Amino acid sequence: MLAIWQVEYVTQILIAMSQQKKYCRLCKKIVRGRSDKKFCSNACKNEYHFRLRKSTQGVVTETDKILHRNRSILLECIGKNKKQIRISRTILDKKKFNHSYITGYYINSKEKVYHLIYDFAWMEFSDGSILIIRRG
Ligand SMILES: [Zn+2]
DSSP, rough: OOHHHHHEEEEHHHHHHHHTBBBTTTTTOOOSSTOOOOOOSSSHHHHHHHHHHHHHHHHHHHHHHHHHHHHHHHHHTTTTTTTTEEEEEHHHHHTOTTTTTTSSEEOOOOOOOOETTTEEEEEEEETEEEEEEEHH
């Protein structure tokens, strides 16, 4: 989803394109000087990049948190030494495992989908049980 300042920025770009004028990406003042300039001042340039970094960081941190929690839950279930374990899906649900967040997947020769979470994989059976596998 775009933040309001991003929507405003896009709108300004469209207006600027139609008027052949360039507007500062942050404060929307007309930019004077070199034709490749995108900001009216260094202050605006710095603030723009600061906000961009901050909004990216928030989303990335949240996703990392979910993935790390998922890995912890799988580790908790499989224990320290087991190569694999088959458990009921409700155990994962109770621990608030988020099935939508994975780091990758692969499909084996029998067309079974393995969901990867870092060094673990999990696979769901039609009876609702889940196989957790330690990779490598
Ligand atoms: Zn500006």
